[in-house]
Amino acid sequence: xxxxxxxxxxxxxxxxxxxxxxxxxxxxxxxxxxxxxxxxxxxxxxxxxxxxxxxxxxxxxxxxxxxxxxxxxxxxxxxxxxxxxxxxxxxxxxxxxxxxxxxxxxxxxxxxxxxxxxxxxxxxxxxxxxxxxxxxxxxxxxxxxxxxxxxxxxxxxxxxxxxxxxxxxxxxxxxxxxxxxxxxxxxxxxxxxxxxxxxxxxxxxxxxxxxxxxxxxxxxxxxxxxxxxxxxxxxxxxxxxxxxxxxxxxxxxxxxxxxxxxxxxxxxxxxxxxxxxxxxxxxxxxxxxxxxxxxxxxxxxxxxxxxxxxxxxxxxxxxxxxxxxxxxxxxxxxxxxxxxxxxxxxxxxxxxxxxxxxxxxxxxxxxxxxxxxxxxxxxxxxxxxxxxxxxxxxxxxxxxxxxxxxxxxxxxxxxxxxxxxxxxxxxxxxxxxxxxxxxxxxxxxxxxxxxxxxxxx
Numbered sequence: 001x002x003x004x005x006x007x008x009x010x011x012x013x014x015x016x017x018x019x020x021x022x023x024x025x026x027x028x029x030x031x032x033x034x035x036x037x038x039x040x041x042x043x044x045x046x047x048x049x050x051x052x053x054x055x056x057x058x059x060x061x062x063x064x065x066x067x068x069x070x071x072x073x074x075x076x077x078x079x080x081x082x083x084x085x086x087x088x089x090x091x092x093x094x095x096x097x098x099x100x101x102x103x104x105x106x107x108x109x110x111x112x113x114x115x116x117x118x119x120x121x122x123x124x125x126x127x128x129x130x131x132x133x134x135x136x137x138x139x140x141x142x143x144x145x146x147x148x149x150x151x152x153x154x155x156x157x158x159x160x161x162x163x164x165x166x167x168x169x170x171x172x173x174x175x176x177x178x179x180x181x182x183x184x185x186x187x188x189x190x191x192x193x194x195x196x197x198x199x200x201x202x203x204x205x206x207x208x209x210x211x212x213x214x215x216x217x218x219x220x221x222x223x224x225x226x227x228x229x230x231x232x233x234x235x236x237x238x239x240x241x242x243x244x245x246x247x248x249x250x251x252x253x254x255x256x257x258x259x260x261x262x263x264x265x266x267x268x269x270x271x272x273x274x275x276x277x278x279x280x281x282x283x284x285x286x287x288x289x290x291x292x293x294x295x296x297x298x299x300x301x302x303x304x305x306x307x308x309x310x311x312x313x314x315x316x317x318x319x320x321x322x323x324x325x326x327x328x329x330x331x332x333x334x335x336x337x338x339x340x341x342x343x344x345x346x347x348x349x350x351x352x353x354x355x356x357x358x359x360x361x362x363x364x365x366x367x368x369x370x371x372x373x374x375x376x377x378x379x380x381x382x383x384x385x386x387x388x389x390x391x392x393x394x395x396x397x398x399x400x401x402x403x404x405x406x407x408x409x410x411x412x413x414x415x416x417x418x419x420x421x422x423x424x425x426x427x428x429x430x431x432x433x434x435x436x437x438x439x440x441x442x443x444x445x446x447x448x449x450x451x452x453x454x455x456x457x
Contacts, residue, residue: 006102011137015108016101023093030086034079042071042078102140109138110398113148120155129155194266197225197273209242213276223261224277228270239270246272248315248338256306258326258336277334283322286388293420295331296388297454301447302333303381308443310335311374318372320380321361322387359402360393364434367406375436378443382431389428390417407434423453 006012049067116131129152136148191199197214203224204211212225228242249260249272259275282299285291291299303325310317317324317338326334359367363379366372386394394411395402411432415425427449433439440446 006098006105006140009105009137009140012101012105012140015105015138016098019097019101019104020094023090023097026093027086027090031083034082034086038079038082039071039075042074046071046074105138105140107398109135109144110400112138114399116151125155193225193271194264197223197264197271199225214273216273222276222278223273224258224275225271225273242270242272245338249274251313252310252315252338254306254309256302256333256335257310258334274336275334277326277328277336279326279328279334281323282325282327282333282384282388285327286322290391291388293389294454296385297450298331299327299333299388300381300385301450301454303335303384304443304447304450306333306335307377307381308447310338311377311443316372316374317377317380318366319358319361320377320384321358322384323358325384359399359406360395362403362406363436364407365436367403373436374443375439375441378431378440378446379433379436381443381446382428382439386411386414386428386432389420389424390414392417394432410434421453421456423449 006016049070112131112135116128116135120128132148132152132155136145136152139145139148193199193214196218197216200213200215200222202210203213210227212227214223214225215221216223228239243263246260246263249258253259258277261273261275263270263272265271280288303320307317307320315338317335319337320335324335324337326336328334361380361383363372363376366376383394395405395409397405413425414420414428415422427446431439431446
């Protein structure tokens, strides 16, 4: 906790002062009590002192000396101690608040980052930039602030590019309306791709692009098209990763893996078309209703079959999670989004030491920025199985906290949360071993064990 750094952050100082309202109330009430309460008490304890005097040795009743303000002497003596004590308590209170404020600021920063990701996914770049600025204003991590500032510049560039495209389109419309020549794009319709694929609706959006439900007007079938946006396509690293994903998918032909059809380029953008899976993602299915254990194990076997085939082709997924697993209406599983996959033993576009993947499902070695292998997919699969069986993720919290838990923490035994067979409890825990040498070494090992017990349910 960097308390000195807090004083360089106006947003955190304002948060600190706002959280100190109870201290202000305490000070005001204390001063009022000391001023009026102590005064009343001392006046009661030291009432006016009246002494009769004498004249020439004769006692005269009407000649008196009255000491009315004896309490003032006591007040001047004792009140400073009370005031110093109250101020000291308030000071300690403010110091404690300063420490907890840094934690609150960190949570606000991470929350703003999550909001920014959602806004970016919804293509609301202005709001995404605003939330990034909020995150930076509350963060004390200089490295994170640098990353946020870089991200802001990227989004500003994207926003400028989008504005330029809109302006160009608007200008082109005006020119066309006035009979002037307009430069024709590859496709005449903005909802058409390469004069072949007609966009129907957006299916989703992630870090690697937008996915559209589209119609192939030549083969007359519905396809899913993943689009690499213009501002990302201009980035050599992202573009290489995008093409690498397409090449990997092209090598995979399996009933439980989404099939790649084609790669096209149109209007400075890059797309690849793939099989459209009519259904819902596994996380949507899970949220809709609690799945019975036999259905969960059936899904598990299909996922394992698809991943076993991918591993046999020397391909690992590295981002296996419920959102990347589609459940067709006929309950056929389709694994999608190999955007973070790489050939085993090949060089990766990802810089060494960079954490990539989804915190709730990534393996400890991925969380630590180390290289991933087939056993990393086994860990991620075990995380998915844990969540499906228990109804809750193994680890929850802010992304950074979850990453730390993936490296260090041990999840609760599934059997402590739900009644399951002993073998299934052990299978999940073994798959979640922090040491990859202690996990299942092959997907086929897990398939064999599940198949051996599945018929006993």
